[in-house]
Amino acid sequence: MTPKVTRTCARCGQAFALSRARVGSPYASFCSNECITAHKVQLAHLRSSDLERLFGDHLREAGLAFVAQYPLGPYVVDLAFPQVRLLVEVDGEAYHSSPQAQARDDRKEQLAAAEGWRFLRIPQFVIERHPQEAVRTVVEAYLSS
Numbered sequence: 001m002t003p004k005v006t007r008t009c010a011r012c013g014q015a016f017a018l019s020r021a022r023v024g025s026p027y028a029s030f031c032s033n034e035c036i037t038a039h040k041v042q043l044a045h046l047r048s049s050d051l052e053r054l055f056g057d058h059l060r061e062a063g064l065a066f067v068a069q070y071p072l073g074p075y076v077v078d079l080a081f082p083q084v085r086l087l088v089e090v091d092g093e094a095y096h097s098s099p100q101a102q103a104r105d106d107r108k109e110q111l112a113a114a115e116g117w118r119f120l121r122i123p124q125f126v127i128e129r130h131p132q133e134a135v136r137t138v139v140e141a142y143l144s145s
Contacts (some may be wrong), residue, residue: 011035075108084145
């Protein structure tokens with residue numbers, strides 16, 4: 001019988017027994033799904049794209065308050081308006097165009113719907129070429145709640 005490996009969580013500092021199944025996993029340094037999700041959110045904040053920041057600035061100028069990099073199960077959503085259960089993804093061409101990314105985005109959107117959220121996708125070209133149209137789309141969804 002293999003002895004249990006005891007680790008200290010990189011997020012909360014709590015000691016925990018690492019199961020054999022998790023040895024070598026990228027999240028073996030975390031004690032729980034809660035700590036893994038918190039870690040992902042922290043990393044996502046560090047990696048917000050320029051496009052997300054730009055669009056967020058436009059939304060703030062329009063008077064909207066939101067939460068950036070909002071955790072949703074195992075996913076992180078670009079912008080959330082929890083007060084009206086609205087999620088917004090800024091679909092950058094590089095990150096959201098592959099078949100794998102589209103499948104992941106579909107799963108994220110299905111989870112959001114199952115949890116009672118409305119979900120908007122704003123493509124990069126709309127934000128870059130027609131920023132006021134993109135803002136208007138979000139404002140209208142926000143107000144229709």
